[in-house]
Amino acid sequence: FTITSILEKMSHQDKDYRYMAASDLVQELRKDTFKIDADTERRLCAIVLRLLEDVSGDIQGLAVKCLSLMVKKVHDVQIEDMVGKLCAHILEGKEELRGISTIGMKTVIAEIPSTSVGALVMKHLTPRLLGGIQAPLSDSGKGNEEGAKGVASEAKVACLDLLNDLLRRFGSLIIHDHENIMKALLPQLNSPKAILRKRSTTCLGSLAVVVADRFFVLLLDHILTRIRHSKDADSIRTHVSLLGAISRAVGFRVGKHMERVMPMLIGCCDDTSFSEDDEMMGTCLQAFESLIIPNPDEIVPYLPKLVNLCLLFIKHDPNYASEGEDEEDSMETEDEEDESDAGDYSDDDDVSWKVRRAASKCLTAIIQSQPRLLSDIYVEAVPMLVHRLKEREETVKSDIFATFVALLRQTQLVAKRRELASTSFMKIEDETANPLELLRTEVPQIIKAINRQLKEKSLKTRYGAFSLLKELVDVLPGCLSEHVKELVTSTEKTVMDKSANSNLRIEALTFLRVFMATHPPNVFHPHMNTIATPVFVAVKDRYYKIAAEALRLCGEIVKIIRPTSMDQDPFDYRPFIAPLYESTLSRLSAQDQDQEVKECAITTLGLLVSALGDELRTELNTCLPMLLQRLKNEITCLTTVKALAVIAHSPLAIDLSFILGPSLTELSAFLRKSNRPLKQASLNALRALVCGYGAGIDDDLYTTILAEVAALVSDADLHLCHMALSLCTTIARMHAPAAIKVWEIIVPKTLELVRSSLLQGLALQSLLELYAHLIDIGPSELGFNKLLADLLAHKSADLPKQAYHTIAQCVAMLCLHATPSQRDETVTKFIQMLGSPVNQIVALFCLGEIGSRNDLSGHQQLHGAVMAAFQSTSEETKSAASFALGNISVGNMQFYLPLVLSQINTQYNLQYLLLHSLKEIISRLSASAEQ
Numbered sequence: 001f002t003i004t005s006i007l008e009k010m011s012h013q014d015k016d017y018r019y020m021a022a023s024d025l026v027q028e029l030r031k032d033t034f035k036i037d038a039d040t041e042r043r044l045c046a047i048v049l050r051l052l053e054d055v056s057g058d059i060q061g062l063a064v065k066c067l068s069l070m071v072k073k074v075h076d077v078q079i080e081d082m083v084g085k086l087c088a089h090i091l092e093g094k095e096e097l098r099g100i101s102t103i104g105m106k107t108v109i110a111e112i113p114s115t116s117v118g119a120l121v122m123k124h125l126t127p128r129l130l131g132g133i134q135a136p137l138s139d140s141g142k143g144n145e146e147g148a149k150g151v152a153s154e155a156k157v158a159c160l161d162l163l164n165d166l167l168r169r170f171g172s173l174i175i176h177d178h179e180n181i182m183k184a185l186l187p188q189l190n191s192p193k194a195i196l197r198k199r200s201t202t203c204l205g206s207l208a209v210v211v212a213d214r215f216f217v218l219l220l221d222h223i224l225t226r227i228r229h230s231k232d233a234d235s236i237r238t239h240v241s242l243l244g245a246i247s248r249a250v251g252f253r254v255g256k257h258m259e260r261v262m263p264m265l266i267g268c269c270d271d272t273s274f275s276e277d278d279e280m281m282g283t284c285l286q287a288f289e290s291l292i293i294p295n296p297d298e299i300v301p302y303l304p305k306l307v308n309l310c311l312l313f314i315k316h317d318p319n320y321a322s323e324g325e326d327e328e329d330s331m332e333t334e335d336e337e338d339e340s341d342a343g344d345y346s347d348d349d350d351v352s353w354k355v356r357r358a359a360s361k362c363l364t365a366i367i368q369s370q371p372r373l374l375s376d377i378y379v380e381a382v383p384m385l386v387h388r389l390k391e392r393e394e395t396v397k398s399d400i401f402a403t404f405v406a407l408l409r410q411t412q413l414v415a416k417r418r419e420l421a422s423t424s425f426m427k428i429e430d431e432t433a434n435p436l437e438l439l440r441t442e443v444p445q446i447i448k449a450i451n452r453q454l455k456e457k458s459l460k461t462r463y464g465a466f467s468l469l470k471e472l473v474d475v476l477p478g479c480l481s482e483h484v485k486e487l488v489t490s491t492e493k494t495v496m497d498k499s500a501n502s503n504l505r506i507e508a509l510t511f512l513r514v515f516m517a518t519h520p521p522n523v524f525h526p527h528m529n530t531i532a533t534p535v536f537v538a539v540k541d542r543y544y545k546i547a548a549e550a551l552r553l554c555g556e557i558v559k560i561i562r563p564t565s566m567d568q569d570p571f572d573y574r575p576f577i578a579p580l581y582e583s584t585l586s587r588l589s590a591q592d593q594d595q596e597v598k599e600c601a602i603t604t605l606g607l608l609v610s611a612l613g614d615e616l617r618t619e620l621n622t623c624l625p626m627l628l629q630r631l632k633n634e635i636t637c638l639t640t641v642k643a644l645a646v647i648a649h650s651p652l653a654i655d656l657s658f659i660l661g662p663s664l665t666e667l668s669a670f671l672r673k674s675n676r677p678l679k680q681a682s683l684n685a686l687r688a689l690v691c692g693y694g695a696g697i698d699d700d701l702y703t704t705i706l707a708e709v710a711a712l713v714s715d716a717d718l719h720l721c722h723m724a725l726s727l728c729t730t731i732a733r734m735h736a737p738a739a740i741k742v743w744e745i746i747v748p749k750t751l752e753l754v755r756s757s758l759l760q761g762l763a764l765q766s767l768l769e770l771y772a773h774l775i776d777i778g779p780s781e782l783g784f785n786k787l788l789a790d791l792l793a794h795k796s797a798d799l800p801k802q803a804y805h806t807i808a809q810c811v812a813m814l815c816l817h818a819t820p821s822q823r824d825e826t827v828t829k830f831i832q833m834l835g836s837p838v839n840q841i842v843a844l845f846c847l848g849e850i851g852s853r854n855d856l857s858g859h860q861q862l863h864g865a866v867m868a869a870f871q872s873t874s875e876e877t878k879s880a881a882s883f884a885l886g887n888i889s890v891g892n893m894q895f896y897l898p899l900v901l902s903q904i905n906t907q908y909n910l911q912y913l914l915l916h917s918l919k920e921i922i923s924r925l926s927a928s929a930e931q
Contacts, residue, residue, distance in 0.1 A: 003028065003036055003044070010047050015056045022051060022062035029069035038075070045070065045078045049085050052100050060100050068107040076117055083108060083125050090158050091132045091151060102158040109165045118170040125166065126177050130184045132159040137193075153193055160188070160199035164206050171210035178211045182219060189226075189238050197238045205245030208253065219246075220257055227264055237280050240268060244287035251294030258298040261291070266302070269309055278351045281313060285358035292365040303373060307366060311384050313359035314400075319350050320392065353393040360388075360399040364406045371414050377407065378438035386442070389449040394460055397453075401464035408471040411435045415475075439476055446472070447483045454490040459504050462494060466507040470514050477518035487515065488527045495534035502543050509538060509549040516556040521563040525571045532557060532576055539583040544594035551587060551600035554580055555607045562611045564651070577615050580608055581623075588626060599639040602630055606643025610650040620655065628659045631666050641667065641681040648688035660693055664701050671708040676720070679712070683723040687730050694734030702731060702738040706745045713749035715756040718763040725750075725766035729773050739777055747774070751790050754807055757800035764806065768813045775817040784818045788826065792842065804845045804880070812849035826850070827859055834865045844869060844880035851888030852924055857895040862888065867903075870910050882913040886920025890928075897921070 006028070009021035025048075028034055036044065048070065051063035071079055086108070089101035112118050138150035163181070166174075174181075185207070188200035208216060223246075226239045243261065247254045254261060265284050274280045288306055292299050299306075367377060385404055391397040415436050453465040469487070473480060480487060494500055494508040512531070516524060524531065535557065538550035558580065561573035587593060588601040605623060609616065616623075631640040644663060647654055656663070667689075670682040686705060690697065705727075712724035728746045732739040750767055753759060759767070775784055791807050791814075799807075815823045827850060833843040847856075847866065856862055866888065869881035889896035900921070904914045 003040060007040075007043055007047055010051065015054070015059065018051070018054065019056065019059050019062065022059055022066065026062060026065050026069065029066060029073060034073055041074050041078050045074065045082055049082060052086075052089070052104055053097055064100070064104050064107050067104050068111045071108050071111045071117075072113050076120055079108070079112070079117060080120060080124055083121055084128075087125060087128050090162075091128065091155055095152070095154070098152075098154055098158060102161065105162055106165055109162065109169060112169070115170065115173060119173045122166060122170050122174045122177075126163070126174055126181070129159045129163045129166075130180060132156060133163070133184050133188065153196065156188075157195055157199055160185075160196070160203055164199070164203045167203065167206040167210065171206065175210075175212070178207065178215055181207055182211070182215060186219075186222060189242065190235060198241075201238065201242045201245050204242055205249045208246040209249050216253060217257075220254070220261075224260060224264055227268065233274070233277060233280060236268065237277075237283050240265065240280070240283045240287055244283065244290045247287060247290035247294070251291055254291060255295035255298040258291070258295060258302075262299075262302045266305055266309075276318075278316075278355050281316070282351075282354040282358045285309070285313060285355065285362045289358070289362040289365045292362070293369050296369045300370075303366065303370060306362065307373075307376070307380060310359045310363040310366070311381060313355050314363065314384060314388055316355045316359070317352055317392075319352060353396050356388075356391070356393070357396045357399050360396065360403050364399075364403045367403065367406050367410050371410055374407075374410060374414055374435045375438060378435060378442065382407070382438075382442050383445070386445050386449045389453055394458055397461055398464055401468050404468050405471050408439070408468075408475045411439055412475045436476060440479060443472075443476070443479050447480065447487075451486055451490065454494070459499075459501055462500075463504045463507050466491075466494075466504070466511045470507075470511045473511075473515050473518045478520065480515065481519055481523045484519075484523050484527055488512070488524075488530050492530050492534045495538055502546055505538070505546055506549050509535070509546070509553055513549070513553045513556050516553075516560055521560040522571070524560050528557075528561065528571075528576065532579065536579050536583050539587060544597050547587065548594070548596045548600045551584065551597065551604045554584060555604045558604070558607045558611050564611075573612070574615065577612055580612075581616060581619060584608060585623060585626075588623075588630075595635065598630075598636055602627070602636060602639045602643050606646040609654060610646045610652070613647070613650060613654040614652050617655075621658075624656065624659050628662055628666075631663060637666075637670065638675070638678050638681055641670070641678065641685050645681070645685040645688045648685065648692045650692075653692065656689075656693060657696060660689070660696060661698075661701060664689060664697065664705065668705050668708040671712060676717070679720055680723065683709075683712075683720070683727055687723075687727045690727070690730050690734050694731070697735065699737060699741075702735060703741055703745075706731065706738075706741050710745050710749050713746060713753055715753060715758040715763075718758065718761065721753070722762040722766045725763065725770050729766070729770045732770070732773055732777065736777060739774065742770075743774065746770075747787070747790075754791065754810060755794060755799060755803050756806075757802040759802070759806050764809070768809060771810055772813050772817045775814055784814055784822050788814055792839070799842075801876075804842055805849075807842060808845035808849040811846045812853055815850050816853050823850070823854065824859075827856060827862070831859065831861055831865050834869055840869065840872075841877055841880045844877070844884040848880075848884035848887035848920075851884070851891045853891065855892045856888055857892040863896070863899065870913055878913055879916070882916040883920055885914075886917035887924060889917070889921050890924045893921075 003025075006021045006025050009017045010025070012018055012021070025044075048063050048066045051059055051066075054060055054063070067082070070082075083105070086101050086105045089097050090105065093101065109121070112121060132151055132155055135156075136150035137156070138152050167181075182204070185200045185204050188196050191197055191200070204219065208219065211219070223239045223243055227236055227243075230236050230239070243254070243265070265287055268274060268284050269281060288309075292306070363381060366373065385400060385407075388400050389397070391400055415434075418434070450465050450469060453461050456462060469480075491508050491512050495505050497505075500508075512535075516531075535550050535553050538546050539554065541547050541550065557576065561571060561576050584601055584604045587597055588605060593601075605627065609620070609623065613620065627640055627643060630636040631644070633640075644667075647656070664686070667682045667686050670678050673679065709724045709727055712720045713728075714721060725746075728742050732742045750770070753767065771787065775787070788811060791810055794803075794807070811826070815826055818826070827847065830843040830847050830850075833839055844866070847862070850856065863885075866881055866885050869877055869884075872878050872881070885896075885900065889900055900914060900917055904911055904918065907914060
């Protein structure tokens with residue numbers, strides 16, 4: 001079909017034809033190859049705009065989609081025409097077209113492709129929108145189509161919405177109109193219609209982002225003047241709300257005028273005439289919240305007052321009986337009062353919850369932005385937060401939980417900073433000011449309050465309670481040891497509660513898992529039956545997320561019933577072995593399982609076999625082959641590799657003989673994969689298996705492993721290289737015959753690696769350890785002399801500078817593990833090499849590295865030979881000589897340091913190089929002291 005046929009069908013009388021044509025047009029407009037001539041463009045735009053008037057809502061929706069795509073395809077003239085017609089529909093058209101036209105205009109503004117087109121649209125659209133905003137409201141509310149004077153309020157709202165969208169996208173393009181926009185919007189703040197006031201506030205907030213400083217100051221002056229002098233509460237509330245909107249958009253700009261803004265807002269809160277105006281108090285608190293985060297320094301002088309206001313208003317509940325009233329008296333008169341007061345008051349009229357919620361959010365902002373106040377918060381605010389957990393409004397209670405969580409997270413951050421620094425940035429001198437200790441003192445009261453919340457029927461409340469408990473044990477591990485019984489009981493009831501939704505049950509299981517992971521195992525032993533029963537039920541749950549979390553919890557149960565540390569109280573874990581095994585295996589063996597459940601079952605089985613394998617000897621014949629199957633599955637192989645590593649590390653020496661060979665073959669093959677996490681996990685697992693079961697691995701398997709590992713011995717990925725070299729060292733140590741294969745397969749790769757300019761860190765350290773171990777165990781024909789010759793076989797001219805250091809460190813490690821005679825012969829050889837320009841630089845670096853590890857003062861010619869290199873015409877040689885002298889001195893400070901210091905004072909022409917030698921001495925000694 002063609003665009004022409006689509007346009008014809010879009011004008012068809014049958015709405016089904018129009019719908020299909022509009023749908024086809026959407027598909028055509030999405031093509032990158034879409035292109036039409038100017039005349040067709042005009043027809044297309046006119047027909048799409050006409051479809052906005054269609055009686056079918058579905059067709060109108062497709063027309064809006066077409067508009068969003070067309071603005072990227074048609075010329076600027078057509079965009080301008082579309083914008084003009086849409087604006088006419090909004091301001092002067094029929095009421096039923098206003099809504100869809102507004103949506104269409106919003107879509108066009110959002111999809112305009114470039115700033116040049118945006119500037120064109122702004123130029124023509126802004127005056128018309130301002131005209132609609134400034135026009136008086138019509139009496140009939142239906143606009144101009146029925147002869148009414150002015151504009152309908154709905155049209156004004158649409159104009160304000162569109163102006164806000166324009167300011168957000170292209171506000172910086174119409175700087176010359178900012179003053180006119182501000183003049184048009186400010187009068188709307190006094191409109192009798194709340195929706196117009198609210199939309200104007202939003203627009204002014206967007207304008208504040210791009211307006212020039214002088215207009216921003218004028219805007220702020222206007223707001224503060226109206227707040228100060230207005231007698232109308234609605235007007236004051238509107239302008240305070242506007243101040244909050246501006247602060248949320250550009251709080252840092254308001255921060256420059258904090259000394260004017262804050263006293264005014266605080267004055268509103270203290271004004272007794274507003275004491276019963278909950279809307280006013282809530283608006284002021286929201287404004288405070290918006291000012292606190294972007295201005296952490298400027299807000300400091302007002303923080304004590306703000307904290308007091310938050311604590312005052314967080315308990316503001318004038319329609320709720322105070323605690324001091326006698327509950328028994330109220331119970332006696334309850335029935336009588338119900339009838340008499342039934343018509344006087346309804347909770348629907350109570351908006352005090354907005355004040356309490358705003359106070360809670362404001363306090364959260366203070367906690368997040370002012371870590372220096374944390375100690376004061378614990379003293380002043382925590383008791384009130386604990387008390388307010390009895391809040392009757394569920395929404396407010398959720399915010400109080402959120403405030404508590406923010407406090408705990410900030411406490412954790414401050415505690416970590418205290419660990420990293422000898423003195424805190426808060427300069428706390430008294431240890432009692434440590435926020436962790438302050439939190440510890442509040443734990444009993446917090447738990448007492450939370451236990452009440454866990455008995456509530458509200459699912460949202462219980463969810464918040466478990467979230468808070470989870471944060472608490474994460475921040476302060478071990479703090480709930482004395483409260484295990486009640487918390488475990490509450491968790492068990494929640495997990496078994498059929499009325500609880502899945503999110504609540506998952507949160508309860510997650511808390512229990514973190515709880516068990518952060519507390520000593522023995523505190524849970526008396527309650528294991530209570531813990532295990534709901535967990536085993538949850539493992540069978542149909543919802544995969546609950547089953548997965550329950551399986552993770554099974555893994556924690558394994559660690560609890562048989563901890564690795566031997567100082568734990570003896571506990572009879574045998575009754576739990578069979579249920580744990582059966583629950584895990586049932587999920588692992590099922591075919592139609594979610595990926596997350598499969599992975600959790602594999603991980604749990606790994607922990608189970610690792611900790612209780614000696615009690616599962618007969619079951620191993622079933623579960624280990626199953627793990628091998630999962631290892632061969634591409635989807636579950638990574639998790640299984642990690643599980644095998646856990647089993648291999650087990651102190652129980654689990655019998656893996658019947659899956660060891662196939663497992664090693666699979667793990668070796670994984671090293672060829674492109675999946676980096678799989679490679680890392682496979683190297684870890686291979687090393688663990690070689691350490692634990694090296695004697696049971698035959699030579700052919702070792703050859704296979706080393707052949708695959710060799711590909712990773714390169715500078716392409718230094719971390720994998722480090723892990724590969726560590727595995728090779730482990731193989732050589734655990735199985736002496738395999739050391740020959742390491743020499744044959746791996747050493748040639750390492751000789752290529754030492755030439756790299758990237759080799760450093762853990763990879764270099766692992767290489768040095770491998771060489772050291774090979775020299776210790778290597779046969780004479782493949783030992784020290786051959787490896788030394790291979791390392792020095794490279795031509796110096798072909799080596800990057802970093803390779804000198806690498807080769808020198810390798811040579812020094814060989815000498816450190818060689819016999820004294822071999823070491824002395826090597827040093828003598830390097831001294832002789834200093835007389836020749838060939839390999840002179842490598843010889844100097846090698847002497848320096850050897851000297852830093854050994855005392856070379858017995859070589860009388862050494863000092864003179866190195867000093868002679870200081871006279872070389874090559875700057876690289878002189879730098880290498882400086883390095884060598886400094887590091888040789890480290891080997892015998894009493895002998896060499898006085899020589900270096902004496903030469904610094906006498907050899908003025910060599911002073912720079914000698915100072916570098918002294919710097920090498922200091923650096924090397926500092927590094928040794930840190931190690």
